[in-house]
Each structure stands twice: as structure tokens, then as C-alpha cells.
Amino acid sequence: MCGKEAAVRLRYANLWLCREHFLEFFERRVERTLRRYGMVREGDRIGVAVSGGKDSMVALYVLSRLGERVGFEVCGLHIDLGISAENYSRVCLQRVVEAFRELGLVYRVLSLKKEYGFTVEEAAKRVRRPQCAVCGLVRRYVLNKMALEMGVTKLATGHHLNDFAVFIVNNVVHANYAYLARLKPMLLARAGLVARIRPLLETPEHDIAAYARFLGIRYADIRCPYGAEEPTKVVGRFLEIVEKRSPGITMMMVRGFIARCLPILESRFGEEEVRACKECGYPTTGDLCAFCRLLRRIGARR
Numbered sequence: 001m002c003g004k005e006a007a008v009r010l011r012y013a014n015l016w017l018c019r020e021h022f023l024e025f026f027e028r029r030v031e032r033t034l035r036r037y038g039m040v041r042e043g044d045r046i047g048v049a050v051s052g053g054k055d056s057m058v059a060l061y062v063l064s065r066l067g068e069r070v071g072f073e074v075c076g077l078h079i080d081l082g083i084s085a086e087n088y089s090r091v092c093l094q095r096v097v098e099a100f101r102e103l104g105l106v107y108r109v110l111s112l113k114k115e116y117g118f119t120v121e122e123a124a125k126r127v128r129r130p131q132c133a134v135c136g137l138v139r140r141y142v143l144n145k146m147a148l149e150m151g152v153t154k155l156a157t158g159h160h161l162n163d164f165a166v167f168i169v170n171n172v173v174h175a176n177y178a179y180l181a182r183l184k185p186m187l188l189a190r191a192g193l194v195a196r197i198r199p200l201l202e203t204p205e206h207d208i209a210a211y212a213r214f215l216g217i218r219y220a221d222i223r224c225p226y227g228a229e230e231p232t233k234v235v236g237r238f239l240e241i242v243e244k245r246s247p248g249i250t251m252m253m254v255r256g257f258i259a260r261c262l263p264i265l266e267s268r269f270g271e272e273e274v275r276a277c278k279e280c281g282y283p284t285t286g287d288l289c290a291f292c293r294l295l296r297r298i299g300a301r302r
Contacts, residue, residue, distance in 0.1 A: 001021050002018055007210075008210045011248075012248035012251060022210060023214060027065060027066060031070060033185075034066070037201070040070060040197070042070070043072065044154055045150075045152050045153050046197075047076070047077050047154070048060045049078075049139075049155060051078070052092030052095045052220035053219055053220055054208060055160055055163075056157065057096075057099060058212050058219075059157070059200055060099060060103070064103050075105055075106040076096070076100045076106070077143060077146050078093065078096045078100075078109045079110050079138075081119060082111070083119065083120055083121055084121065088225055095220045098218065099218070099219075117300050123298050134294070141291035142291075144193060144194055145282075153194070154197050155196050156197050160203050160208055161201065161254060165253055166235045168254070180262075181262070181268070183262070191276075192281060201254070204250065277289040279292040
């Protein structure tokens with residue numbers, strides 16, 4: 001594009017780009033994604049859920065850079081899950097707070113141990129469930145609660161193109177069509193639930209790594225010690241092989257799912273009727289939400 005030495009190759013687009021043009025390409029695509037799926041409106045307060053890893057940290061930085069141009073405010077949210085193995089949570093917390101302060105953002109950090117009296121590790125042991133299952137349940141509930149308390153209008157996560165593709169394949173394999181019907185670029189707000197958006201939906205993981213490298217973003221370059229439990233990693237490796245053989249096929253699959261499959265799934269598996277949890281008021285399909293059932297099982301305080 002400019003005659004400079006290329007810094008990155010994008011095989012799916014048949015492009016070689018220098019650092020400056022790649023950053024421009026990356027941010028323009030995220031902005032198009034926000035606009036294409038109606039994720040943001042002028043005046044929105046976007047809360048970015050930041051774990052400390054590469055993906056959520058890049059989501060934080062790119063949204064911060066786009067905020068003034070598009071017309072929204074950005075704030076940060078982080079949950080200290082108390083994962084002591086390999087000092088994982090301590091390293092993540094340090095990186096996240098550094099980023100929030102560097103960007104000059106309003107932010108909130110919630111310690112699971114201080115707020116509720118348990119860590120993810122302790123809860124998983126008591127209920128004898130995989131760490132990842134407990135972690136996902138806790139994060140969904142607590143992040144929503146934090147977002148409501150901070151006046152956030154949209155909660156953004158770092159899920160990228162490859163994540164979305166894995167979700168699609170994994171749930172097709174397990175015939176989990178009701179979940180697939182909710183697999184959208186944006187989940188609209190409902191009573192007690194903040195709207196959720198995925199700004200990196202059309203961004204490959206390879207590009208996220210390059211963006212972090214070119215901007216010098218310091219993230220927690222450490223894998224969760226319990227990540228090996230995730231069966232979705234096998235699906236991810238399979239899709240990587242397919243993408244290498246047919247560059248661009250991941251994007252085609254995700255866009256095709258959203259455009260053609262999702263409307264059919266939504267018409268067949270509409271939103272379930274929900275009621276307020278008897279303990280906390282959180283929307284649920286039963287009498288108690290999953291988080292309150294967890295608290296009861298481990299004898300934790302509210």
C-alpha cells in the first residue's frame with residue numbers, strides 16, 4: 001500500500017502491511033463491525049470486561065482509541081477470581097490495573113474472595129465441577145452486576161472471530177441449537193441484564209496478537225492453569241488447520257451463520273421466558289439463578 005517494508009501478512013485478504021497501515025486496517029475493521037451490527041450508539045457507556053489476557057486487553061485499547069471518533073465512553077471492569085495456581089490472578093490483576101491507569105479510564109476491580117468469601121478454585125472443589133464451568137458462571141453473573149452498578153449501557157468482551165467459529169462448531173456437534181440461537185454479535189438488554197457486544201467478532205486472533213505487539217500492549221502472557229480442561233481447544237486446532245488450507249473460510253462461516261442460520265434458529269428457539277430469581281432478582285428460568293444455587297451449595301455469603 002505504501003512501499004514500506006511489510007510488518008505483517010494477512011493471508012485471508014492477500015495483504016502485506018506496514019505497522020501504520022495495519023493499525024489503521026485493524027481499527028477501521030473494528031469500527032465497521034460496531035456499525036454493521038449496531039453495537040454502539042453515540043452517548044453509550046461501554047464497559048470492557050478485561051481478564052488481563054491478550055484478547056480482552058486489545059479490546060480495551062482499540063475501543064479506547066475509537067471512543068472519541070464514534071462517540072462513546074469506555075470504562076473498565078475486572079474480576080479477581082483468586083486463582084492462586086502459578087500466581088495467575090495476581091499477574092492478571094497487575095496488568096489490568098496498569099492498563100486502566102495508562103489509558104486514564106474509570107474502572108472497578110472486584111475481588112471474589114472479599115465480596116463473596118470464596119475463590120473460583122474453592123468453589124470448584126466444593127461443588128466438584130470443572131474450574132472452567134464455575135468460572136464462566138461466576139463471571140457472567142458478577143460482570144453483569146458490576147456493569148449495572150457502574151451505569152454501563154453495553155458490556156464488551158474480547159471474543160474474536162476464532163472464538164465465535166469454535167462456539168458454532170462445538171454447539172452444532174452437541175446439537176445445542178437453543179444456545180446457537182443466542183450466539184449473536186450483540187445480545188440486547190433485558191430486565192436486569194446489560195446488553196453485551198463482541199467488537200472483535202470479525203477480527204482473527206492472529207491480527208489481535210499483531211496489534212498488541214505493534215502498540216506494545218502489556219498483557220498477562222500466562223495461560224490459565226486450568227485452561228487445559230476446555231474441550232473446545234480441540235475444535236480450535238481443527239479450525240486452524242482448515243483456515244491454513246483455505247484462508248478466509250473462518251470469516252465466511254461466521255458471516256454465513258449470522259446472516260442465514262441465525263434467523264432460522266431464532267424463529268425456532270426464541271428467547272426463553274424468564275422470571276426474577278427469588279434470592280437476588282437476577283433473570284432466570286427457574287426459581288433460583290445459577291449463581292444463587294452455587295452460593296447455597298458452597299455456603300457462601302451474598
